[in-house]
Amino acid sequence: MIEVKSINKSFENNHVLKGVSFIFETGKTNLIIGASGSGKTTLIKCMVGLYQPDQGLVNFDGRDFHGLHAKQKRLLRQEIGMLFQGGALFDYMTVGENIMFPLTMFSDASEEEKIERSNFCLQRVNLPNAFHLYPSELSGGMMKRVAIARAIAMNPKYLFCDEPNSGLDPKTAVIIDNLINEITQEYNITTVVNTHDMNSVMEIGDNIAFIHQGELRWSGSKGSIMNSDNKELNDFVFASELFRKLRS
Amino acid sequence: MFLTLQHIGRYFCMLLHVFSRPEKGKVYWKKVVYEMHHMGLNSLGIVSIISIFMGAVVAIQTGLQFENPFIPKYLIGYATRESLILEFSPTMIALILAGKVGSSIASEIGTMRVTEQIDALEIMGINSKAFIIQPKIIAAVLFFPFLVIMSMSIGMVGGYLAGVMGGLVSHNDFMYGLNYWFEPFHILYALVKTIFFAFVISSISAYFGYFTEGGALDVGKSSTKAVVYSSIAILIINFTLTQLMLA
Numbered sequence: 001m002i003e004v005k006s007i008n009k010s011f012e013n014n015h016v017l018k019g020v021s022f023i024f025e026t027g028k029t030n031l032i033i034g035a036s037g038s039g040k041t042t043l044i045k046c047m048v049g050l051y052q053p054d055q056g057l058v059n060f061d062g063r064d065f066h067g068l069h070a071k072q073k074r075l076l077r078q079e080i081g082m083l084f085q086g087g088a089l090f091d092y093m094t095v096g097e098n099i100m101f102p103l104t105m106f107s108d109a110s111e112e113e114k115i116e117r118s119n120f121c122l123q124r125v126n127l128p129n130a131f132h133l134y135p136s137e138l139s140g141g142m143m144k145r146v147a148i149a150r151a152i153a154m155n156p157k158y159l160f161c162d163e164p165n166s167g168l169d170p171k172t173a174v175i176i177d178n179l180i181n182e183i184t185q186e187y188n189i190t191t192v193v194n195t196h197d198m199n200s201v202m203e204i205g206d207n208i209a210f211i212h213q214g215e216l217r218w219s220g221s222k223g224s225i226m227n228s229d230n231k232e233l234n235d236f237v238f239a240s241e242l243f244r245k246l247r248s
Numbered sequence: 249m250f251l252t253l254q255h256i257g258r259y260f261c262m263l264l265h266v267f268s269r270p271e272k273g274k275v276y277w278k279k280v281v282y283e284m285h286h287m288g289l290n291s292l293g294i295v296s297i298i299s300i301f302m303g304a305v306v307a308i309q310t311g312l313q314f315e316n317p318f319i320p321k322y323l324i325g326y327a328t329r330e331s332l333i334l335e336f337s338p339t340m341i342a343l344i345l346a347g348k349v350g351s352s353i354a355s356e357i358g359t360m361r362v363t364e365q366i367d368a369l370e371i372m373g374i375n376s377k378a379f380i381i382q383p384k385i386i387a388a389v390l391f392f393p394f395l396v397i398m399s400m401s402i403g404m405v406g407g408y409l410a411g412v413m414g415g416l417v418s419h420n421d422f423m424y425g426l427n428y429w430f431e432p433f434h435i436l437y438a439l440v441k442t443i444f445f446a447f448v449i450s451s452i453s454a455y456f457g458y459f460t461e462g463g464a465l466d467v468g469k470s471s472t473k474a475v476v477y478s479s480i481a482i483l484i485i486n487f488t489l490t491q492l493m494l495a
Contacts (some may be wrong), residue, residue, distance in 0.1 A: 049371070
């Protein structure tokens with residue numbers, strides 16, 4: 001479980017996050033939704049330690065991330081997997097080397113064990129033949145899947161996904177969403193997905209936080225999101241013709 | 249002024265992180281070897297071409313100054329050797345490498361920044377500054393002196409070809425000049441300069457790459473800044489070390 005308490009973050013005069021508090025549950029796909037510029041990415045970056053919040057706490061199963069010593073922080077980070085918007089694969093490494101990289105840096109596994117683990121992760125994301133390819137040879141969807149494989153290589157307890165299906169066609173987006181959901185349940189991970197894609201919300205939204213102008217305005221599940229009377233949420237959810245038709 | 253001080257402060261803070269203990273020495277050493285190949289061996293061609301022409305031009309220009317029959321011709325070989333060892337090979341090659349290697353380092357690291365690869369390293373719990381920059385600095389400091397020694401040798405061959413084959417000086421005079429009044433300390437001076445140049449080229453370029461903000465356009469800007477500031481640093485260090493070691 002990850003708990004964020006009263007997170008505030010400003011960049012010069014721009015107050016991006018205003019006292020956001022939320023609990024991200026274990027074994028569930030937790031979604032942070034909101035319009036572009038609402039503060040979703042800033043919140044996720046505060047949670048993983050890429051930004052230091054001005055105020056507030058981020059607790060990973062009772063461990064206050066920003067209060068930890070550098071060494072403890074480094075150890076906690078090894079329990080975190082992250083899928084970036086663009087994949088963030090290392091260009092000069094093959095797919096296999098990308099997946100083996102965290103194992104090389106933080107485990108004493110032999111070369112054979114690392115290759116075995118890497119192949120297992122690739123099988124899990126349905127890319128069994130991609131081991132020797134370079135990131136430049138992959139499509140957008142394949143890149144995301146390799147990034148997921150790298151994120152799960154160390155058996156993380158926490159998985160963060162920043163806009164996992166941006167730039168993907170609807171079919172591939174659903175495949176990625178379902179893959180994240182399956183992995184979350186299979187390994188009982190606390191998964192936090194940052195998205196503005198309503199299809200993802202309806203597909204995998206177990207526990208949803210809606211952020212508007214840096215504030216948490218609504219929380220619930222995909223079952224209750226369509227019936228909310230929150231104006232900002234309704235403006236966001238029913239922005240597209242398809243969802244307006246669904247409501248009527 | 250405040251911005252300049254801010255950059256200098258951030259540069260030295262970065263260096264503190266860069267030289268912290270590596271997470272896994274073996275992985276870092278592999279990266280050093282990779283960088284030596286990437287930055288060093290891949291620069292052999294350009295260094296050779298520049299050096300041969302540089303040596304040739306120095307020999308011809310010296311020859312033109314020494315047309316007086318009272319000045320011995322062997323001084324063409326001597327002046328070519330001294331010019332190459334003291335100034336042309338270390339400084340000129342460093343400026344060329346600031347353009348080639350420096351821009352490559354800044355754009356590579358800048359691209360890693362804008363494509364979130366550096367963030368990915370940080371989230372894994374890896375000291376990204378040390379992991380990315382340290383091997384580049386070590387590789388540059390270890391390999392650039394070889395490039396400079398090679399440049400000196402090739403430059404002298406260039407000088408020989410232009411001087412002897414161009415009819416400015418005889419083979420015997422040129423060879424006598426090359427060996428005349430040789431000061432081994434001048435080689436040491438050139439290598440010390442090169443080590444400093446290698447350090448500033450790799451670290452300043454890495455600094456501008458690492459702190460890139462924005463997108464592709466900003467990677468280009470970082471790359472340009474890296475070359476400009478590395479070149480200025482090279483000239484300042486060149487003057488300072490010359491003053492300290494030769495004056």
